[in-house]
Amino acid sequence: MPRDYYEILGVEKTADADTIKKAYRSLAKKYHPDVSTDPKEVAEAKFKEISEAYEVLSDPEKRKLYDQYGHEGVSQQFGQDGFQWSDFTRADDISDIFGDFFGGMFGGGRRSRSSPNQGESLVYDLEVTLKDVLNGKSENIDVPRSVQCSACNGTGGKGGKVNTCRTCGGQGQVQSVQRTPFGNMMSVRDCPDCRGRGKTFAEKCPDCRGSGRITKEAHISLNIPKGIEDGMRLRVTGEGNAGYNGGPSGDLFVNIHVRDDKVFQRDGSNLWTGITTSYPKLVLGGEEIVSTLEGEKVSLRIPAGTAVGTVLRISGKGLPRLNSTTRGDLLVRVSVDVPKKVSEEQKELLMKLDAAAGTKTSKKKSAFNKFKT
Ligand SMILES: [Zn+2]
Ligand SMILES: [Zn+2]
Structure with a gap:
């Protein structure tokens, strides 16, 4: 019973x-x-x-x-x-009952294009230089994105003339029930006649070929903040693709790539560079001129007895820190210039120098010989 x-x-x-x-x-x-x-x-x-x-x-x-x-x-x-x-x-009953059910259960993917939906977000890759990182930059970029077709008001019908789709009653979706070995299954899919738009038209809009959207280049001005880092992503709200059926536009994401520089290497907010000096300056101390990223010539004091490879610091001449007024340092690695050709006079002086430092050299040599025999 x-x-x-x-x-x-x-x-x-x-x-x-x-x-x-x-x-x-x-x-x-x-x-x-x-x-x-x-x-x-x-x-x-x-x-x-x-x-x-x-x-x-x-x-x-x-x-x-x-x-x-x-x-x-x-x-x-x-x-x-x-x-x-x-x-x-009674399909109307089913859609009434399952409309919000499926909408709620399956989220955006199942939602019909006949209801307001946010447009897609776009990603743009932008290359900047170290100088841009130093100074900040306002950059104008052209982004192709889809906007509502103004000729048909986004309807896709020529002159904006549309009818409610009969197949789905304007819902944009159809429910179908299939008998399977496991029982009866209900599925919801985009309406095949209006492809989810809920509307049909006798004649396609010639501007957008019926899609209701056209691709247009948008000119967007961006503010690249000082100190920006490679791999950072700027978000420009509402500058992605236009929304559907009055939904909000997507966002534009700008991926920042900082181009490598030939002279300066970035290390967080510090910059690395190198100078070449002479052996006498390393021994006796002296001065060298170093170019900063902004192109200034700064005098760098080389202390007496500086070894090759020593790193000297010019403070405050690195990169700005993001959202801060402070700057990192410029780190200068010292190397020495070894001439390939020397004059007779230079040769003589160098030999005298070597002889003067000879005690050390000969000691080393004898120790080496002793070890060898
Ligand atoms: Zn159109
Ligand atoms: Zn339809």
């Missing part, structure tokens, strides 16, 4: 149509085989049961028959297998 339909939906015998619909809606959400936490067979059986009850109680005539004659009164509706999904022909 099948269960009482009112009992299945948990409503009173006197319940009005609204109450019945509400009860069905909440039970359908709970027991839909795609989402139920119950084992598949249990959920399917349950879902069939509540759907059958709703099918009868939501139809005034069937409900009357059921009230008068019980299951007998409506049993021929369902044949041997009981309720069949294919009997469920």
Whole structure:
């Protein structure tokens, strides 16, 4: 003996149509085989049961028959297998009940293009130099993006003339029910006739070929802050593709790439560079001129007895720190210039120098020889 339909939906015998619909809606959400936490067979059986009850109680005539004659009164509706999904022909009811259900369950991917949706976000790659990092920059970029076609107001119909799509009733989506070995499955997809737009037109808009959108180059001015780092991403709100059906535009993301510099290497907010000096200056001390990133010539003191490879620091001549007024340092690595050719006079002087430092050299040599023999 099948269960009482009112009992299945948990409503009173006197319940009005609204109450019945509400009860069905909440039970359908709970027991839909795609989402139920119950084992598949249990959920399917349950879902069939509540759907059958709703099918009868939501139809005034069937409900009357059921009230008068019980299951007998409506049993021929369902044949041997009981309720069949294919009997469920009132598509408007299904979309009403499942509209928000599927919308809510599956998020954006399932949402119809006939409802307001945010446009796609765009990504733009921008190369900047170390000087841009030093000074900051306002940069104008051209970004191709899709905007609403003004000729048809985004409708896609020539002159903006459109009709509500009959296939989906303007919903942009169609629900279909398929019988599978696992039971009846409901699926929602974009309407094939209007491709999810909910509207059809007799003649395509020539400007956008019916898509309602055209690609246009947008001129966007960007503010590159001082101290920006390679790999950072700037977000320009609302400068992506136009939204659908009055939805907001997407955003524009600008990926920053800092180009390598031939003279300066970046190390956070510090910069590295090198100078070449002479051996006498390393020994006796002296001065060299160093160019900074901004092109200034700065005098750098080389202390007496500086070894090759020593790093000297010019403070405050590095890069600005992001969102700060301070700057890093310029680090200068010292190397020595070794001439390939020397004059007779230079040669003589160098030999004298070597002889003067000779004690050290000969000691080393003898130690080496001793070790060898
Ligand atoms: Zn158009
Ligand atoms: Zn349609």
